[in-house]
Amino acid sequence: MTDLPSDVSIVTPPTLVIAGRTLRCAGAWTLDGADRLEPLLRAAAAAPGVAVLDASGITRLDTAGALLLLQIAADRGAGAPAWEGLAPEDQALLDLVRERLAAGGERPAPAPRASFVARLGEHSWAHVEQAIGFLGFLGEAAVAAARLIRNPRRLRWKALLTAIEDAGADAVPIVGLLSFLIGVVVAYQGGQLLKTYGANIFIVEMVTLTMVREMAPLIVAIIVAGRTGSAYTAQIGTMQVTEEVDALRTIGIHPMDLLVLPKLMALLIALPLLTLFADALGVFGGMLVAWSLLDLNLVAFAERIPAVLSWRSLLVGVGKAPLFALIIALVGCFQGFQVRGGADSVGRQTTVSVVQSIFLVIIVDAILVVNFGSWGLR
Amino acid sequence: MSDDAVIAVRGLGTRFGTLQVHEGLDLDVRRGEITALVGGSGSGKTTLLREIIMLQQPSAGSIRLLGEELAGIGEAAALRLRRRFGVLFQMGALFSSLTVLENVMVPLREHTTLPRERLRDLAALKMALAGLPAHAADMLPRQLSGGMLKRASLARALALDPELLFLDEPTAGLDPLSAGALDELVLQLKESLGLTIVMVTHDLDSLWRTADRVAFLGERRVIGHAPMRELVRSPHPLIRDYFDCPRAQAAGVAYQAA
Numbered sequence: 229m230t231d232l233p234s235d236v237s238i239v240t241p242p243t244l245v246i247a248g249r250t251l252r253c254a255g256a257w258t259l260d261g262a263d264r265l266e267p268l269l270r271a272a273a274a275a276p277g278v279a280v281l282d283a284s285g286i287t288r289l290d291t292a293g294a295l296l297l298l299q300i301a302a303d304r305g306a307g308a309p310a311w312e313g314l315a316p317e318d319q320a321l322l323d324l325v326r327e328r329l330a331a332g333g334e335r336p337a338p339a340p341r342a343s344f345v346a347r348l349g350e351h352s353w354a355h356v357e358q359a360i361g362f363l364g365f366l367g368e369a370a371v372a373a374a375r376l377i378r379n380p381r382r383l384r385w386k387a388l389l390t391a392i393e394d395a396g397a398d399a400v401p402i403v404g405l406l407s408f409l410i411g412v413v414v415a416y417q418g419g420q421l422l423k424t425y426g427a428n429i430f431i432v433e434m435v436t437l438t439m440v441r442e443m444a445p446l447i448v449a450i451i452v453a454g455r456t457g458s459a460y461t462a463q464i465g466t467m468q469v470t471e472e473v474d475a476l477r478t479i480g481i482h483p484m485d486l487l488v489l490p491k492l493m494a495l496l497i498a499l500p501l502l503t504l505f506a507d508a509l510g511v512f513g514g515m516l517v518a519w520s521l522l523d524l525n526l527v528a529f530a531e532r533i534p535a536v537l538s539w540r541s542l543l544v545g546v547g548k549a550p551l552f553a554l555i556i557a558l559v560g561c562f563q564g565f566q567v568r569g570g571a572d573s574v575g576r577q578t579t580v581s582v583v584q585s586i587f588l589v590i591i592v593d594a595i596l597v598v599n600f601g602s603w604g605l606r
Numbered sequence: 607m608s609d610d611a612v613i614a615v616r617g618l619g620t621r622f623g624t625l626q627v628h629e630g631l632d633l634d635v636r637r638g639e640i641t642a643l644v645g646g647s648g649s650g651k652t653t654l655l656r657e658i659i660m661l662q663q664p665s666a667g668s669i670r671l672l673g674e675e676l677a678g679i680g681e682a683a684a685l686r687l688r689r690r691f692g693v694l695f696q697m698g699a700l701f702s703s704l705t706v707l708e709n710v711m712v713p714l715r716e717h718t719t720l721p722r723e724r725l726r727d728l729a730a731l732k733m734a735l736a737g738l739p740a741h742a743a744d745m746l747p748r749q750l751s752g753g754m755l756k757r758a759s760l761a762r763a764l765a766l767d768p769e770l771l772f773l774d775e776p777t778a779g780l781d782p783l784s785a786g787a788l789d790e791l792v793l794q795l796k797e798s799l800g801l802t803i804v805m806v807t808h809d810l811d812s813l814w815r816t817a818d819r820v821a822f823l824g825e826r827r828v829i830g831h832a833p834m835r836e837l838v839r840s841p842h843p844l845i846r847d848y849f850d851c852p853r854a855q856a857a858g859v860a861y862q863a864a
Contacts, residue, residue: 258767259714259717259718259728259766259767262718262720262724263718263719263720266720266721266724290767290799291728291731291732291735291764291767291799292728292767295727295728295731299727317800320798321798321799324735324798325731325735328731328734328735329730329731329734331734568748569702569746569747569748570702570703570747570748571702571703572702572703573702
């Protein structure tokens with residue numbers, strides 16, 4: 229049993245020598261040695277008065293080597309001598325490469341880069357188009373929802389329950405931990421200030437109202453957008469790439485019914501529940517800080533909560549959750565359907581989905597907070 | 607084992623859980639030949655291919671690829687070996703975010719330090735060798751037709767001037783005209799570049815047209831390994847069934863008459 233050479237570097241390295249009027253190439257002219265030849269190539273192009281191109285010393289030739297040999301001849305301009313002394317099979321390879329290069333034709337020049345104004349316009353138009361597309365998607369979703377309400381038996385229970393589990397139950401630990409920490413932070417920052425005024429007891433108002441009205445709905449929406457909204461985009465996007473979405477259509481299953489509505493409903497159910505849970509843990513975090521920092525015992529804190537937390541405040545906080553759920557589910561699914569082509573597009577749309585849903589959540593939240601006063605919900 | 611054996615598989619066993627795919631499988635691939643792997647679906651053709659190209663590890667037995675034993679091969683040796691073969695995947699597996707030219711340049715850029723211009727020239731040459739027009743260079747994979755996709759993928763497989771080329775169902779999903787053209791291309795490349803080619807295929811026309819030798823997988827091993835003309839006369843019931851269907855007969859008659 230003979231071993232074949234397992235390491236290609238044992239072959240002789242390629243050389244290029246100019247002796248008088250002869251340019252002599254030898255050794256293995258392969259891709260491995262090509263790096264070594266680059267500087268020699270420039271010297272060969274500059275050498276004057278070469279009349280003979282001698283390749284008789286070449287022991288191995290591959291297409292990369294053949295390309296370099298042709299390049300040397302081409303650098304000498306028209307009327308360059310042909311290569312001599314190649315082994316028959318190497319000569320055949322050289323001819324093949326020459327012929328294929330000629331047959332391939334010239335590569336068309338790349339399109340000139342568009343001007344700044346043109347690119348700005350294209351970019352803006354893309355955004356407008358996407359906004360119009362989103363409106364269309366919204367309409368389609370509304371129609372699908374209306375269809376479902378008229379005929380509730382068409383609801384896909386399994387998809388809905390799985391989606392609730394994924395988006396809701398599985399998010400409980402992370403939502404709990406983060407809202408607890410936010411409660412701690414809020415109480416700590418505010419507590420220092422209240423202590424200097426001797427207004428320790430107001431820590432209850434501060435923590436409870438901040439958590440319930442603002443922090444809990446926001447933190448839950450941001451976690452769900454990052455965790456679940458991105459997953460929706462990636463899932464639908466990949467199904468788009470593998471033509472699964474088209475397959476659903478041809479089977480007569482509307483993608484809206486199977487892929488969008490269950491997710492939308494799941495978030496509408498899960499987000500308010502997660503927000504309530506976040507309320508509780510956030511306030512609990514605040515209680516612990518009040519106890520350790522301000523000597524306000526847990527019972528006194530808890531007894532004061534009903535006095536400061538009106539039903540209205542609770543509803544304002546939890547009431548935002550379905551709105552955020554709509555934003556996250558619709559943006560996530562819409563961006564999934566925007567995927568075109570392959571893997572890179574899935575990645576891009578997933579990023580867009582998370583950025584857009586968090587952006588929209590915060591914008592909507594700001595609009596609501598500013599207007600609650602005039603709506604009598606302060 | 608002769609000196610000509612580029613791939614030598616001995617006593618190969620593959621097991622997925624309780625499913626035994628290969629057992630005591632032997633196979634030799636000779637230098638400079640086109641060897642086709644055929645067999646019914648589930649006979650482990652693609653698995654065997656993946657084991658030879660080091661994407662999967664067999665549960666038993668040995669594979670020698672270009673003289674190198676694959677069991678327990680080190681990282682550096684594996685990398686050196688990977689430079690010496692190219693793979694055409696069934697779906698093309700072109701990187702979707704890169705143009706065709708950039709796709710072909712990926713292996714070159716990874717393994718050489720050539721200047722950018724030379725890389726472009728080399729990649730353009732590989733495209734031309736694979737029969738792609740120059741204007742395809744700046745196209746993205748999703749803009750290509752099925753036949754062009756295979757050619758682009760072939761160009762990438764040829765990028766490092768491999769000695770050995772693996773093709774997984776090269777003509778699957780192509781119209782007869784493109785499939786025929788691809789067969790021609792494979793033959794031509796084998797002749798002009800002195801390639802050894804291993805291909806998994808179901809395409810009877812390409813079996814007759816291109817394969818020097820056909821290895822038939824069945825009963826968890828290679829049950830026939832011969833040129834097509836001899837293989838179709840094999841008395842083994844699995845092989846008879848495979849080549850006895852009307853489609854196979856038609857392809858055989860058409861080719862043998864020609």
